[in-house]
Amino acid sequence: MGKKHEKKTAKGRLDKFYWLAKEQGFRSRAAFKLVQLNKKFNFLEGARCCIDLCAAPGGWLQVASKYMPPSSLIVGVDLVPIKPIPRCVTFAEDINSFRCRDQLRNELKDWKADIVLHDGAPNVGTAWVQDAYQQAELVLASLRLAVEFLAPGGSFVTKVFRSKDYNNLLWVFNQLFGSVEATKPPSSRNVSAEIFVVCTEYKAPKRVDPRFLDPKHVFKDLDPAALRDVDAVAAAQDGQAEGSTPVLPLKGEKGASAQINVLQPEKQRRKREGYDDGVHILYSALPARKWVEGPHAIDGLGANNEITFKDAADKELLAHEKTTEDIKACCADLKVLGKGDFRNLLRWRIAMREHLGLEAPVKKPGESTVEVVEEESKEPVDSDQEIGEELERLNEERNKALRKERRKRNEARARKVLKMQLHMNTPMDIGQEITDETLQGGTEDVFDLTHRRQSSASDDSSEGESQSEEDDKSENELERLDRLQGGLDAAYVAYKERVAERDAKWRAREARKANQNREEWNGFSEPAQEGQADDSEEESEGGYDLVTRRKMKEETYNTDDEESDLEDLEHRKAVLAASNGSREPNSALKRKAKAQEQDSDDEEIETGNLVTTLEKGTDRQARQSRQAAIWFDNPLFKGVNGLDFGAGDHDYDEDEEEEGSPQEGDDSSEEEEDDEGGNGDEDEEMDSDVEVVPRNVADEDMDDFEGEWRYGDEDQDEVKRKLIERKGLTTAEAMTLAQQLVNREKTKSDLIDMGFSKHNFAEKTADLPAWFLEDEGKHYKANVPITKEAMAALRARQRALDARPIKKIAEAKARKKFKAAQRLEKARKKADNLNDTVDVSEREKAKDIEKVLSKANKPTKKRQITTVVARGPNRGLKGRPKGVKGRYRLVDRRQKKEMRAQKRRDKKAGKKTVSSTSQKKRVPNGYGGR
Numbered sequence: 001m002g003k004k005h006e007k008k009t010a011k012g013r014l015d016k017f018y019w020l021a022k023e024q025g026f027r028s029r030a031a032f033k034l035v036q037l038n039k040k041f042n043f044l045e046g047a048r049c050c051i052d053l054c055a056a057p058g059g060w061l062q063v064a065s066k067y068m069p070p071s072s073l074i075v076g077v078d079l080v081p082i083k084p085i086p087r088c089v090t091f092a093e094d095i096n097s098f099r100c101r102d103q104l105r106n107e108l109k110d111w112k113a114d115i116v117l118h119d120g121a122p123n124v125g126t127a128w129v130q131d132a133y134q135q136a137e138l139v140l141a142s143l144r145l146a147v148e149f150l151a152p153g154g155s156f157v158t159k160v161f162r163s164k165d166y167n168n169l170l171w172v173f174n175q176l177f178g179s180v181e182a183t184k185p186p187s188s189r190n191v192s193a194e195i196f197v198v199c200t201e202y203k204a205p206k207r208v209d210p211r212f213l214d215p216k217h218v219f220k221d222l223d224p225a226a227l228r229d230v231d232a233v234a235a236a237q238d239g240q241a242e243g244s245t246p247v248l249p250l251k252g253e254k255g256a257s258a259q260i261n262v263l264q265p266e267k268q269r270r271k272r273e274g275y276d277d278g279v280h281i282l283y284s285a286l287p288a289r290k291w292v293e294g295p296h297a298i299d300g301l302g303a304n305n306e307i308t309f310k311d312a313a314d315k316e317l318l319a320h321e322k323t324t325e326d327i328k329a330c331c332a333d334l335k336v337l338g339k340g341d342f343r344n345l346l347r348w349r350i351a352m353r354e355h356l357g358l359e360a361p362v363k364k365p366g367e368s369t370v371e372v373v374e375e376e377s378k379e380p381v382d383s384d385q386e387i388g389e390e391l392e393r394l395n396e397e398r399n400k401a402l403r404k405e406r407r408k409r410n411e412a413r414a415r416k417v418l419k420m421q422l423h424m425n426t427p428m429d430i431g432q433e434i435t436d437e438t439l440q441g442g443t444e445d446v447f448d449l450t451h452r453r454q455s456s457a458s459d460d461s462s463e464g465e466s467q468s469e470e471d472d473k474s475e476n477e478l479e480r481l482d483r484l485q486g487g488l489d490a491a492y493v494a495y496k497e498r499v500a501e502r503d504a505k506w507r508a509r510e511a512r513k514a515n516q517n518r519e520e521w522n523g524f525s526e527p528a529q530e531g532q533a534d535d536s537e538e539e540s541e542g543g544y545d546l547v548t549r550r551k552m553k554e555e556t557y558n559t560d561d562e563e564s565d566l567e568d569l570e571h572r573k574a575v576l577a578a579s580n581g582s583r584e585p586n587s588a589l590k591r592k593a594k595a596q597e598q599d600s601d602d603e604e605i606e607t608g609n610l611v612t613t614l615e616k617g618t619d620r621q622a623r624q625s626r627q628a629a630i631w632f633d634n635p636l637f638k639g640v641n642g643l644d645f646g647a648g649d650h651d652y653d654e655d656e657e658e659e660g661s662p663q664e665g666d667d668s669s670e671e672e673e674d675d676e677g678g679n680g681d682e683d684e685e686m687d688s689d690v691e692v693v694p695r696n697v698a699d700e701d702m703d704d705f706e707g708e709w710r711y712g713d714e715d716q717d718e719v720k721r722k723l724i725e726r727k728g729l730t731t732a733e734a735m736t737l738a739q740q741l742v743n744r745e746k747t748k749s750d751l752i753d754m755g756f757s758k759h760n761f762a763e764k765t766a767d768l769p770a771w772f773l774e775d776e777g778k779h780y781k782a783n784v785p786i787t788k789e790a791m792a793a794l795r796a797r798q799r800a801l802d803a804r805p806i807k808k809i810a811e812a813k814a815r816k817k818f819k820a821a822q823r824l825e826k827a828r829k830k831a832d833n834l835n836d837t838v839d840v841s842e843r844e845k846a847k848d849i850e851k852v853l854s855k856a857n858k859p860t861k862k863r864q865i866t867t868v869v870a871r872g873p874n875r876g877l878k879g880r881p882k883g884v885k886g887r888y889r890l891v892d893r894r895q896k897k898e899m900r901a902q903k904r905r906d907k908k909a910g911k912k913t914v915s916s917t918s919q920k921k922r923v924p925n926g927y928g929g930r
């Protein structure tokens, strides 16, 4: 797919910068153009006052506000109102109007602007030349304002289209600014003819010649050839005193403009030269005789609006038999003719020339009519070849249309298959009942009623309809291929189901799910008990199965309500039916289908996937309502607001609409994305890349906060940072990139560039089967190279993590450290006190301090607990036993023996002696230290 084609589609427009703008909260992708221009020229950082002309939706304003110092004045103006942007003043006005100038004066007061920005694009989409001219005029209007409001030395940044006026504009810029540089930032699409001109060092002349700012003068009277001549420009400037008007070079003789070659209009389009010089008249007529006799046949057709038959000489031609009504009509308005018409006119001209004796008829072998090659125009007109070409073109167009339609159908089918995989759809939707048969190798779609009708109809058709029959055939063939594709997809889904079902884990999961459903829908069993023939069975099935069964009994089970959970069950059944069916021989399948046609409704339900529904729209709606009524019949729903079936449906639609609905002016829907700043369609070459970025609902909410500034949201950065801090760089790829960033092997923009690759924008839906997409999803990924060092770093980090002590140990260590610090602090205070005592000699003081400090450094001794056996005088003792100091524990004899034995055993086993404190807990008889 060529780039140009890509660009035409909405998807082609949503490129890297569109997504970046969305991600970074810019209102349009155009914001990146200013970011990139500023990166190159650095005009925003030092500016205190900025005027943004044609600023809607406000991407440039956001950038200006981000890069300019906090207290700067930023004023934005556009034809359409701009949603408020923090730190920016905006108003809606035409930049050509005096009101705009007055309002700018009002906002700026006595300030002068350091920078004037202009990214304006007129409401384009007409002819290229007109669009280009309007753009050039808009540039001049912005220059007019820049000249009025810019401070000396200020900058003017403007968008210009590469048209014939481009050089003229550049010449004017050069007169007013010290430095003028044209550049195309990377974010500006290559297909767009726009280019940005950055003019710096404004000369601020005391008086500017009004002709500089007058489009009539700048674009019409300036000779581009002279402007390109540097010497001429220099000479023009040399002659000027500062502040006075430079002499504008006079326009030289205009050469004859290239006429539009009516037989090759597409070539003309590619020539972006803007206006032909000297073309001021909109309408011109050419007398028929003059055209026939003249040398420039093709040019005559391109340059004129009409061929007239006013004079007697012309009337002679008008009376000629070859001057048919068709020819007359063609001559009446040349501007509406196509290639074929022009060819007819040229043939008529040759005939007239022969009639007038200006050309001798030239006989070609095997041809009765004579075609004269027109020497003057150097345009040989070979009718056979041309007609052949024309036919070829028409065929090509038709094939293209067919291909497009087919692609659309395939896309729709792919979406349905996807929905089916997500259990959002029924296999009926993709015609699975038909494709199963097709998969068996059958050439006929036996169960396709429409096909049968078509084939029987074709039997009756007459010979005269053979062409339409052929068309039908090719259509049928396409449909058959589509169905075959659909069948393959369905078979793939069935295969996946089978594989999954073989997996024990999957079965367990499904069982759990089924149980949940039953629990959830048990409520349905209650009404079902009312006199149903197969009550017991239904009870044992639970709510879900029950409601399904009831539905099946009521009518054909063929809903396409995508939201319905009921379809899950149907889908499973259909998939299983498909997988079983695919194993049946072809004839058996046909027999089965015939039998089904005769079967009762109930049986149809069981195998109903093979029958095309004949329901009308209203019946279907009524049935769906009944289904919904049964569903919401469940007492579980009682008292739940908004679960009225109809209302629920409506709500859903509304939600969908809201999501898809365009928001306000600057916030766009898909349609708006194709517009330039919401100003209607624009010619692709004129595209100025203002892809307005739609905003999330969350973003809108954020805006509701007063003074909330979404761009560069600190909180978001903080959240991201914390996430990385918490999770760390866990993959070798991330580690590699991080290292490359640190080592300056890669820059931030390199990383952003790497993030956008073919993997982001590959068309993955068109014409591709589901199994392929799934496989692609797994394997079609960007392969980011990793380095040895990154792997080593990750491993080292993992080892360090593994070696980390457990939490309790870490806590104990921290406690120990804390206590040591406390001891030291205490000792320090003591030492200070000692130092302050006056009646002690220095030597003694030093000795005491040393003692205190050494004591503090010693680990504290564990307090000794003396164990005292309660016998003899100590038996039944109340109070402290005699001769025992410090803490003591009174135990009986047996306990003391047990403790000793335990110590011995522990020593033998090499265990640490059980501390007296922990031992204390084990005292069985409740004795404890006092």
Ligand SMILES: C[S@@+](CC[C@H](N)C(=O)[O-])C[C@H]1O[C@@H](n2cnc3c(N)ncnc32)[C@H](O)[C@@H]1O
Binding pocket: 027, 028, 030, 031, 053, 054, 055, 056, 057, 058, 059, 060, 061, 077, 078, 079, 080, 093, 094, 095, 096, 119, 120, 121, 122, 123, 138, 676, 677, 678, 679, 688, 690
């Ligand atoms: C390409 S958009 C500007 C995008 C803007 N720089 C941004 O970053 O969001 C062009 C804008 O020019 C505006 N425009 C065109 N003609 C205008 C005029 N005569 N006066 C004011 N604005 C004009 C359009 O309304 C449109 O919003």
